[in-house]
Amino acid sequence: MLHQINPGQTTIRPQVFNGSNASAPNISDDRLETVGTLMSYGRDEEIFGEGEVSARFYKVMSGSVRTYKILDDGRRQIVGFHLPGDFFGLEAGDRHTLSAEALCETNAIAMKRSAVLERASRNKSLFEKLWKITTLELSRSQSHALLLIKSAQERVQDFLLDMAEREASHGEIELPMSRQDIADYLGLTIETVSRTLTLLEKTGLIALPSTRRILLKNFAALRASQG
Amino acid sequence: MLHQINPGQTTIRPQVFNGSNASAPNISDDRLETVGTLMSYGRDEEIFGEGEVSARFYKVMSGSVRTYKILDDGRRQIVGFHLPGDFFGLEAGDRHTLSAEALCETNAIAMKRSAVLERASRNKSLFEKLWKITTLELSRSQSHALLLIKSAQERVQDFLLDMAEREASHGEIELPMSRQDIADYLGLTIETVSRTLTLLEKTGLIALPSTRRILLKNFAALRASQG
DNA sequence: CGACCATTTGATATGGATCAAGCGATGTGG
């Protein structure tokens, strides 16, 4: 089951979070997450579901999140992975157009949509920050579509390079997601992802010390678009 | 050539366009395009290119536009088609992350990015409009990614339904784009698009009175996800 | 009317899906 939740692991400890220095409150603080609620989620726990009323944005503080859509036939398309520092839940209407789940133990700040939008419409710096986040997300989504027309090997390579860059790790990736998650993000089957990783290892482009750890051994070759 | 421009057909007639009633200027006009420059483009003419400095947003007034990216190997992925009323050119950085071309004779209002952002950061109504447009584009892009993991038949059907809805035509579509454009949008080859349309015609779901005109004869069946 | 370009149709090839085992890590109960 894709939606499985482990109730035993789940712990939500909402608490008011104020990012600004309490002793020197700053009315023009330009951080989006200045006032929000810190939420904790267990592995595979749902943060929000497609169709639910969308009242909040989120910023990942620790852990990671997947956002996804389910097709009629049950297939799942992962729209994005959200690492610490990333925002998610930015959506047009008053209902979520996708679902979000924690990949592992995750802390995220939940911000009231209305409050953030209200503040952004009066604070130029905040507005610019929100604009940047949203258009960056748009750009990411467009690049994702570009990914989906490439060959399996290119998709996997691009994914590894993207993860390495986002984790700012110099060639050593710690994957927070399963092979199935990767497959659903790349529009491939789990078997193809696995085979491609094995092939990349045999070619010497990467090493696989454990399933969740990958070493990129040849950035240049990984970047070169291949079949 | 994908980039071919027919210089003979090209006519740019920039002119100041003021959407508000000149006799009653309204400082809080909440239309994004209130002040802009009306531009005209010929068939296949480039409006902006990937990598160019991005100074402007655009709103399509008549005609239609394709935005796209080119992969290393020369393949082209069309990111979106923009019909009258649609905006394009909303991007994060100071450089365009994609290219835009007119599909046919097209008029569009070009608005200075900086001016629009400046005004939106002070005018709540304008801010909300800009927010809506941007998040809608984000949502569209995510749905597009969803499209790309479906079967050829589903992609074509979804495309036809989407066009019908956007043209607000009750089952009669006038396509502003070629088969190659459709193929590059759907991540298929031109042959597969053609074959799929032929199949849909044989099944009685659509009729093809001419290559650029398509009649949807069975919405229910088109909506039903098929292999 | 003829040339050209877009589209359709046909034949074949192939990358990735599907179906099916096997393997290895992780966790649980004895």
Add this chain to the structure above:
DNA sequence: CCACATCGCTTGATCCATATCAAATGGTCG
């Protein structure tokens, strides 16, 4: 602490949807 069950991943064999290569048709414009 170890045997075993479980789950996630890898590997193998085969199939199929769509790409590719090739040719025919049709529509448009000089």
